Amino acid sequence: MRKTKIVATIGPASEKPETLKKMLQAGLDVARINLSHGTFKEHVKRIKMIRDLSRQLKRPVAILADLQGTKIRTGLMQDNKPVNLIPGRSITITTADIPGNEHSISTTYKEFVRDIKVNDRVLLDDGLMQLKVVSKTGTTAECRIIDGGLLKEHKGMNLPDTVISAPSLTEKDKECVKFAAEIKADYIAQSFVRTSENVLALRNELKRRKAYIPIIAKIEKPEAVANLNSILDVVYGIMVARGDLGVEMSVDQIPILQKRIIARANEKDVPVITATQMLESMTVNPRPTRAEVNDVANAVFDGTDAIMLSGETAAGKYPVESVATMSDIAERAEGSEFFTCHERGRFNPINDSTEYSIAHAAYSASIEANAKAMVVFTLSGKTALLLSKRRPCAPIYAITHRLESYNRLNLIWGTIPVLNKFGRHGDEMVRNGIELLKKMRYLKKGDRVVILAGTTATIGGTNFMKIETI
Structure with missing residues (x-):
């Protein structure tokens, strides 16, 4: 099973139902809607198609709405x-x-x-x-x-040497926030973030719209690199947006910055997407360059949660092949001797929550018990994320009864979201969940699993762990 997730941008090249279906079957986990291009009407049509296919194929798909931000351009000629x-x-x-x-x-x-x-x-x-x-x-x-x-x-x-005075949220961004709330986007990506205050401004705009959508901050400005720690403290996730970052900073710094940003995000239990030109040549060619294959694999080795396709799937000739190729590269990298999941299971001393302590204990127990799988019952997905950030070798089956959590969890490394009713009490919830996983052929008799759940079905209520043989 591939653990690194795949984000792909949906555009004119990938908006037909048969193409989208093949992309999902090839391994698409998160559909990115680039609000810099196209009309709201076009995006609504694409999103409906994605949601319909998700139900048809009985597999989750997260929708990532990407804001344009303060993009500066030249005028007409x-x-x-x-x-x-x-x-x-x-x-x-x-x-x-x-x-x-x-x-x-x-x-x-x-x-x-x-x-x-x-x-x-x-x-x-x-x-x-x-x-x-x-x-x-x-x-x-x-x-x-x-x-x-x-x-x-x-x-x-x-303008790499210039401090931009423009507000972080443009009027167009505010219109797009309203749109993202209306279509119930699972994530919202904020472009050209410079400071944590920029992120808080977006959060306030979301609250004004009564939309509680997790924010992905795009790290693509020198100021964002300088303010990375404070940005990580206020976001759900980040994106290493290497396009503008490679323009505004010396391009030879990008490989080092990528590793540092991913490492710091992992230390702070923040999901990270690595993006831009990963398989750029597949926009016009059916096969990637050797350098691109290495780029994708190295992002996996660096510890990224997800890898992203942009023009390759939005406007390229080979959107399905791009997703399939990226999936194959990631799975091959994860299966190599250079990717050892347990070496990434660090204890985070700055997090003293009950959820975190149980997640880390469960991770350690999965190693000692040689568990076949980890089963997490979750409302918000927080426990599954904390467990994922320990990078266990065993797959994480995240069972939730909330449709929004089911889709959002599809961004999280090593996690397989499962939609199921919880039942009247904890024992019934666990029993029903295990039976469903057996029916789906994820588990079988004799498998040893680590189970995490809460005695009450409330957000932040994870408070027990047990090891069970099916």
């Missing part, structure tokens, strides 16, 4: 033609709404001139082109072209 930026020449960037040409281009960020400083770098089109600010006036900045190229309209603009 004259006659929609690209502009050739020649190194050594000058070009003006303006906040005025003008068509761009070889002398001046516009930006969508109205506070651009106020925020930048002389000598700040301006990176265009994912860092392919680089400018340096020479001077600025009220609405314009004069820049020298360092690295040139053909610049098309609406391309990304990164």
